Amino acid sequence: MNPSNPLVDALGQRHDPAPDARIVCLVPSITELLCELGLAGKLAGRTGFCIHPRDVVAAIPKVGGTKDVNIEKIRKLAPTHVVVNIDENEKPTVERLAEFVPHVVVTHPNAPRDNLALARLMGGIFGASDAAERWCAGFEAEYASLKRLPPGPARTVLYCIWQDPWMTVSKETYIASMLAELGWQVPALGQGERYPRFDWSQGLVDGLDAVLLSTEPYRFTEEHADALEKQIGIPVFLVDGEMMSWYGSRALEGLRYLGSLRALVDGTY
Known part of the structure; x- marks a missing residue:
């Protein structure tokens, strides 16, 4: 490890290189990233929502969902490391895992370019x-391609992730x-919520250029x-929720998707 570039996670915890690790990953997009980096053989467990790449993860034991983690299943798998995310996994669960898993790696990407640090950390x-x-070089190339697009008009869009109740995302x-x-x-x-609830009102609608319905976590459709x-x-x-919200290896496709999304929305005006 380069002392000037320590392996520090989202909580500021330093981690040592562990090439012989047994990993349980509780973050679907990071499970995909670990596989992309050639680390599938080190994965001892994953959530039922860790579905990519399908042919690879099928052989990895499931340990519940991102929120309803089966603690005892993880205990029996005896991992050396568990990878979690501040948004996707609940703090009490992570605290229980820390009682018997030697190393808990906490992640929290908040912007596309945070994927560079995430890939290097993993x-x-x-x-x-x-x-x-190599993955970071590919990301930089895709990001540069996105930035070469001619600038489009600024827009205010409401990105919906759920209905009954309606929920959106904060800045x-x-x-x-x-x-x-x-x-x-x-x-x-x-009021400072990352995923606030809202009600449709004329005042809200009047301030929008468009509404985006995500295919996940709620399964919005064209209907x-x-x-x-x-x-x-x-x-x-309707927008592809994986392209918009899955950091990690899918972020490369996500950057390309942004260009096509802008073309779609701009084409209606």
Whole structure:
């Protein structure tokens, strides 16, 4: 490990290289990243939502969901490391895991370029630094391509992740940072909540250029988009939630997706 570039996670905890680690990953997008870096053989467990790459993760034992983790299953797997995320995993669960897992690696990417540090952290800890650097080079190339696009108009868009109740994302989220790469912003709703609830009102709708319905975590469909557009009278688009919210290896495709999303939305005006 380079002393000038220590392996420090989102809580400021330093980690030593552990090429012989047994990993349980409780973050779907990071499970995919670990596989991308050639580390699938070190994965001892994953959540049921860790579905990519399908042919690889099928052989890795499931340990519940991101929120309803099966602590005893993880205990029996005897991992040396568990990878968690501040948004996706609950603090009491992580604290229980820390009682018997020697190393808990906490992640919290908040913007697209945070993926560079994430890849280097995973590669540095688990013995795949060269693969991580190759991945980072690919990310930089995709990011540069996105930035070469001619600037488009600034827009205010409401990104919906749930209904009954309706929920959106705050400016402090990874999704909002992805949208900001296009010069788009999300409205300020809620009282400091990262995923605030909201009600449709004329005042809210009047301040929007478009509404984006995500395919996850709620499974919005084109039918939902068509019905909502008729209800509120402004453009509503269905967007791929994995492309917009999955940091890690899917972020490369996510950067390309941003360009096509802008073209789709701009084409309606």
